[in-house]
Amino acid sequence: MSKIHVSAVVNGDPVDFLADPRESLLDCLRDQLGLTGSKEGCGTGDCGACSVTVDGVLVCSCLVLGVEAEGKAIGTVEGISQGSTLHPLQRKFIEHAALQCGFCTPGILVAAKALLDQNASPTETEVRYWLAGNLCRCTGYDKIVRAVMDAASEMREAV
Amino acid sequence: MHYHKPQTFEDAIKIAATAQGVTRFLAGGTDVLVQLRAGIVTPDTLIDLKLIPGVRDIVREADGGWTIGIAVSGAELGRHAALVAEWPGVVEGMNLVGSTQVQGRATLAGNLCNGSPAADSVPGLVAAGATVSVVGPNGTRKLAVENIPASPGRTHLQPGEIVAAIHLPPRGVNGGDAYLRFIPRTEMDIAVVGCAISLTLDGDKIATARVALGAVAPKVILVAEAAAALIGTTLDDHAVSALQAAATAAAQPITDRRGTVEFRKDVTAVLAARTARIAYARAKGEAK
Numbered sequence A: 001m002s003k004i005h006v007s008a009v010v011n012g013d014p015v016d017f018l019a020d021p022r023e024s025l026l027d028c029l030r031d032q033l034g035l036t037g038s039k040e041g042c043g044t045g046d047c048g049a050c051s052v053t054v055d056g057v058l059v060c061s062c063l064v065l066g067v068e069a070e071g072k073a074i075g076t077v078e079g080i081s082q083g084s085t086l087h088p089l090q091r092k093f094i095e096h097a098a099l100q101c102g103f104c105t106p107g108i109l110v111a112a113k114a115l116l117d118q119n120a121s122p123t124e125t126e127v128r129y130w131l132a133g134n135l136c137r138c139t140g141y142d143k144i145v146r147a148v149m150d151a152a153s154e155m156r157e158a159v
Numbered sequence B: 001m002h003y004h005k006p007q008t009f010e011d012a013i014k015i016a017a018t019a020q021g022v023t024r025f026l027a028g029g030t031d032v033l034v035q036l037r038a039g040i041v042t043p044d045t046l047i048d049l050k051l052i053p054g055v056r057d058i059v060r061e062a063d064g065g066w067t068i069g070i071a072v073s074g075a076e077l078g079r080h081a082a083l084v085a086e087w088p089g090v091v092e093g094m095n096l097v098g099s100t101q102v103q104g105r106a107t108l109a110g111n112l113c114n115g116s117p118a119a120d121s122v123p124g125l126v127a128a129g130a131t132v133s134v135v136g137p138n139g140t141r142k143l144a145v146e147n148i149p150a151s152p153g154r155t156h157l158q159p160g161e162i163v164a165a166i167h168l169p170p171r172g173v174n175g176g177d178a179y180l181r182f183i184p185r186t187e188m189d190i191a192v193v194g195c196a197i198s199l200t201l202d203g204d205k206i207a208t209a210r211v212a213l214g215a216v217a218p219k220v221i222l223v224a225e226a227a228a229a230l231i232g233t234t235l236d237d238h239a240v241s242a243l244q245a246a247a248t249a250a251a252q253p254i255t256d257r258r259g260t261v262e263f264r265k266d267v268t269a270v271l272a273a274r275t276a277r278i279a280y281a282r283a284k285g286e287a288k
């Protein structure tokens, strides 16, 4: 099976990799680029653990082919902090203990950031529906929703 | 698996015509990739249609109708204020598909061509009287959306044929549409029953109507008897009962773990009444 050369930008950095056309973007990120923050929970689009942005659009990277990334800007959880300075969402997740095992957390951070990038003051209902495609087996969601709401309000005050 | 990204429909048709084995077209991939990864369908040839110019456009036609590109995502459809204002039922059907992540990728064309009887956007398109332009090795044809699905997972598209665009007719004045589905939870589930109704009014009376049902037959069905029960009425109780009777009679559901035949028939009646009331209120300008 011949591999295809793919050039993309991941978290602002230009990258090149060789993808088998059947390989998902998730597998390319993890196995070719060593970005193992994005997780595979289901591989079928149901759990959101693999959430990334492609040209700013939130998607499940398990349902995108690596070869589809050609020329695209990909955002993963590794790009959320500024160096060692955590993003407000990351700090609030820690403060609110919005994670236990942490498997869902990268996907939820990416998804929540995508929401706040387009809506600085979401209602709780909006947060819950936006995150409906991100499953968490541990927290019961309330802490996650609180952390997102709190991060949003802190980010609004900072502006 | 060979992956192609043609720049024109002509090239896509040529690639499909010479391809050996199983061919799939790639729109949002939310069905194709699930089937690929589950080992249900491993295409030998995958033809990505998203790089063809114009496939992401939503265009207002001279007659007041719309042409929707085959790579327009559910999220993009939902953000198009003018389209949402005129065809809220079509858009709400598509917007029920999956999560935020799935909405970023899933398309109307993929939902239609995947051939699921429970496809959430298809009843709305059928009720709207939508048509599709189909291109293929033997030329171009226009088909009504209800003539595309054949049976679960199958369509009436010939091998190598591609849906090139989706067309919505002019909404005109005093029209309204709606789609409702029943699922056991509030998000991320497959319809147990879906119902879409589009109608136009002449004063308080229903002048034209189309009623489509999903998930209660091997494919999405257009129910002429249910529409006939509405036409000429003001959606009084008698008309609603007649609609419910006609819709329930047309429903030929199966029993599976999502619901029994009896349950699905009951829900069909409930949804038909509710959907009709929303479409009627929208046509009167009393609801969004």
Ligand SMILES: Cc1cc2nc3c(=O)[nH]c(=O)nc-3n(C[C@H](O)[C@H](O)[C@H](O)COP(=O)(O)OP(=O)(O)OC[C@H]3O[C@@H](n4cnc5c(N)ncnc54)[C@H](O)[C@@H]3O)c2cc1C
Pocket (backbone or CB within 6 Å): A044, A045, A046, B023, B024, B025, B026, B027, B028, B029, B030, B031, B032, B033, B034, B049, B070, B096, B097, B098, B099, B102, B105, B106, B107, B108, B109, B110, B111, B112, B113, B114, B118, B119, B120, B121, B161, B162, B163, B164, B188, B189, B190, B191
């Ligand atoms: C987590 C999850 C939740 C989901 N929830 C729902 C739901 O609630 N309701 C629902 O209805 N569906 C649901 N789906 C199914 C799927 O998202 C939809 O059917 C979607 O609309 C498919 O569109 P796509 O663009 O991703 O199609 P693709 O996967 O790209 O294609 C689907 C099929 O259509 C064919 N095809 C695509 N475009 C064309 C074309 N232009 N011409 C000819 N053939 C074409 C492909 O060859 C393929 O067979 C869900 C899927 C996932 C993963």
Ligand code: FES
Pocket (backbone or CB within 6 Å): A039, A040, A041, A042, A043, A044, A045, A046, A047, A048, A049, A050, A051, A060, A061, A062, A063
């Ligand atoms: S791993 Fe992609 S949605 Fe679960």
Ligand code: FES
Pocket (backbone or CB within 6 Å): A098, A099, A100, A101, A102, A103, A104, A105, A135, A136, A137, A138, A139
């Ligand atoms: S913290 Fe364990 S799945 Fe969410």
